[in-house]
Amino acid sequence: MLTSLLLLKPDEEDYWNSSKFKAFTFDDEDDEFSRLKESKQAVNSIRRLVEEDDDEDDVEKVSWSGEPVGSISWSVRETAASNQRTDREPAFPKINADTPTVSRSHSGYSLSSLFKGETGDQFSDSLSDSSVRLYAPELRKPKSEYKDYVSDWSPEETVHRMQQGKAVSLEKFRSLQDKLLLLDFSISAHDGNVITAVTLFTITFTVLFRELESRQTALRHFIHYLTETRDQRLLLELLRALGRTEDIALLQYKEHLSIADENKRRDFLKSCLSLPFSPEDSAHVQDHYTLLERQIIIEATDRQAERGGKVEIFQKFPRRASILNMPLITTLYYCCFYHYTESEGTYSSPLNVRQTFRISEKQFFVTALAARAKLKAWVDVDALFTSRNWLGFTRKKSPLGFHRVVDILQKNSAPTQVLQEYVGLVDDAELRISLAQKHKCHDIIINTYRDLKDRQQLLGYRGKVERGSVEERKINELLDNPQIRWKN
């Protein structure tokens, strides 16, 4: 579509209007030109005109000292491109006669020149008029298209033509007021492609900040565009000028994802700490940095310990992956697995991790439980639940429902004796029975039915246990027990 931004000059209009050849531009680079082959011969006759049309030189002559344009990386690229062009001999003899001098606005340097003088299929457009691609032949063309080859379009028409991928001249919108009018029409057309183009083409960088602020849509498109082209520096500058500080912070922070080296990533995160995040996010980013810093230390120490071959746990359970860049809870799991007994003073101590990152009791409990169960350290598991009351008796307490405890233990293939203990602690009788059935804890089932005084269920269950087994004997004893007042 940008190829169609063909610049027409007033005195050429007659030509365009009368000629059977419609608008055409070609690329002025030799190799590209040669590619256009026979189909281009048909329009050879108008080459010179087109050549004149290319007022790239004017761009060179423009003095843009008046306006500071330095910070826009676009202009850097642009200049390089135009220099290259003028250094070369034109591919065709150039006729300079009667080329009207387009008086450029000196109010600023327009980005529009970036997009001029390129090829594409302006050519094919002109022959088949295929730029208006429509689904169905029944579609009629809007009346505005009949004015295709008149260059004096209103801002509205200009935007409309851009939407159709047609030739337009943005040069005529010189005053700031005109440009802003054009921009506003493009905004109301809701076509991001056009909004971005108009923004880039017509607005000088210095007025950009000021004017875009009152045109949020164009601004968002411009920001989106800068994001896509990864023009981070300009983007940050723009956001800063607009006072959108949280966006800047997040955008900057996002960069860390593309840094692979852990030390560089850590340093980068450190540099993010001073960014204007919201207070909550700020705390999270601080944690992120602290975590990575710590992971780097743990990783280095543990890798050495593993290589040294002297620490038993690394020999028995070699580490499968590095801990770097893992989430906090995964790190805690790792610490519970390899560094469970360490005193609170070390970086890798689970208690220290818990404290530093304010991990909730439940999260800590679940993670430690899973890690110790994985190691089949049933004593540690047991100790997690044990709390002493003031009489010195121990009882099992859990911040987590015991059915969930059973679930975690079972996932770590705990033996039935261990499971049984925790299944028995499940409060809800029905849930307890279903878990006991699942894990074949006969005693619990039998005892629960006994406690529920449910004779029928107990009878039924007798059919499910093995003949002559301990369980069957136990059931029979209970059924014969005259002390129990069965409810059924």
Next chain:
Amino acid sequence: MAAHLSYGRVNLNILREAARKELREFLDKCSGSKAIVWDEYLTGPFGLIAQYSLLKEHEVEKMFTLKSGRLPSADVKNIIFFVRPRLELMDIIAENVFSEDKLHSSREFHILFVPRRSMLCEQRLKEQGVLGSFINIDEYILDLIPYDGDLLSMEYESAFRECYLENDQTSLYHTAKGLMTLQALYGTIPQIYGKGECARHVANMMLRMKREFAGSQNQILPVFDTLLLLDRNVDLLTPLATQLTYEGLIDEIYGINNGYVKLPPEKFAQKKQGEASKDLPTEPKKLQLNSAEELYAEIRDKNFNAVGAALSKKAKIISAAFEERHNAKTVGEIKQFVSQLPHMQAARSSLANHTSIAELIKDITSTNLYLSLVSASEAFFDNLTVEQEFMTGVDTDKVNTYIEDCIAQKDPLIKILRLVCMQSVCNNGLKQKVFDYYKREILQTYGYEHILTLNNLEKGGLLKPQTSSRNNYPTIRKTLKLWMEDANEQNPNDISYVYSGYAPLSIRLTQVLARPGWRSIEEVLKMLPGPHFEERQQLPAGLHKKRQQGENRTTLVFFLGGVTYAEIAALRFLSQMEDSGMEYIIATTKLINGTTWIKSLMDRPECQTP
């Protein structure tokens, strides 16, 4: 091939044919043999328009996937890139062109942008120094793709993200363009209703585009009576809920992509008698799902709990039909039987497929907690219970234990986000304390980089801290009757059957609009975001429909930002209700479910699971 598109109230095959014609014309423009290099994302949507055979007829000999590096060798005259207008794809194309040039200077390059050309992309190609290498740079406007007899989709995945996060309204422009094309083929739609910011924009653009056509009146008798434009952000709740229709569940569990689903192969293995099944297929089974399959059309919109009965009924009919062979005595009768055999075989294999799918789903959804202890079904049941609590307004202002447990056991992040967002939506924002708690738990468990995703969800309005103390969700729920206690899953009498109790807000709005009209719910409409409006488009004299007694009206409902299969099922249900007097055709930017939707709002969804 696409006969099912023409069975509906509106013959959508016309649209498909127009799109095919367009494609053929472009291919013929690049004369000689050709190879197509595909932006992989596009192959799905194109599959709904054309098969390979069409391309082959137009001298497409090879097809490649767009990848960086050198293009595979192919002895063709033209290389055509079919791509979306994305900058990163332009870089790959440039790389391809550069490495190709030295080898075969005689090849011709073309680009077909779908759905629109982009100045930025062409600028990028120019910067890379390859723009001049292309003979044709063209665009293929694939706005509205016929998906089924009553369904159109733009297959524009990022529409919601672009509109509500990035405030890029380009998709709305495409929507308006698509609607103009539709009106050119099916007549001007006299009445336009809408709710939401985006709906307003689309309507404005349509009206402006129509003004530009002024002077040349559309002479086609209108097929649609009404157009209803609905913003997705008017109803953020519905996509978050787990869909409970057959098609909805297939999508929730396995994901339907461009009309296809990939299923685990085990249940589809053809076991021959006496043969040990040692070589079970390992490739997923790929099935196309649309109304061309009679059985599927019958069962897809049913609540899953009613599918079993429907399948067994069908099984009896098919068995009976096969039994007929015993009654065929005369040559004529046998001949007749044989002639019906292909149809019966197809019906049987269709039945086999859907029985297998239903089994797969049943394994996951089976809702009896105490009898079936498969943990997947427990999870499904628990999840559903929590969703229903939220939707009925139970304890939405507290930290939910189930969500907490799910985080503790590291369930997939998207599942967590769906639930947390749902709680937020049903509480008109979470209490600051609850919001902070969830946020911290999520970041600690899944990684701090998800700050970015959580911020996106906040911008999109799905997850936010409560700003006013007033929660208006209960009012909305009661006025629109979003929760029906006695939803009948087997023989539904209300749309709430699609979520076993929850009636999708978006569809209630549609239903109320048809009768008694939106004036009856002004209060609620004001609570929902964005303006609501009504516009009329003048019809030329003589095109006013003379409606037959009892003839249904037709409404096109356009969901801006996506629609779920369950919502579609609810609209189909309304179309079929005898006294509704309204038939619905559905259009959308993309078919979504809670998972694909949340994913589209995430930054770097690929690293979502630790």
